[in-house]
Amino acid sequence: MTTQSYLYQSTATEGYLVTIRKDSSDDSRCFGEMSSVNPKTSEPTYIRIEAPLSVIRTSVADLLKKGYKLQRNVPEALRYLENGYQSQFE
Numbered sequence: 001m002t003t004q005s006y007l008y009q010s011t012a013t014e015g016y017l018v019t020i021r022k023d024s025s026d027d028s029r030c031f032g033e034m035s036s037v038n039p040k041t042s043e044p045t046y047i048r049i050e051a052p053l054s055v056i057r058t059s060v061a062d063l064l065k066k067g068y069k070l071q072r073n074v075p076e077a078l079r080y081l082e083n084g085y086q087s088q089f090e
Contacts (some may be wrong), residue, residue: 005082007039007075008060008068015039016063017074018056019082032056035081042077 002022009015017037022030034056036047049059074082 003082005074005079007037007073007078008063009039010063010066010068013038013040015071016068016076017044017081018060020053020056024032034059037078037081039071039075039078042075044081047051 003019004022005019007017007019015037017035018032019029019035020032031050032053032055034049034051036045037043038045048054048069051059070077
């Protein structure tokens with residue numbers, strides 16, 4: 001499985017971490033997660049979506065329309081969320 005994460009941020013304290021998980025080349029069999037995060041404190045704000053990639057892509061398009069910008073890098077402090085939302089409690 002390959003995993004890629006992206007941070008979309010509108011302000012210093014508002015962002016979404018998007019993680020794409022691919023098990024195959026068929027996007028219909030892959031899924032993604034979106035977690036609302038505070039990039040400044042590296043904490044999730046407890047809004048999370050896990051859905052097929054088509055739903056995640058639509059949600060990302062909506063974020064871009066609202067002024068969120070793709071950041072060049074995901075801060076190291078947010079990397080713990082790449083392994084899933086529950087990993088913060090491990």
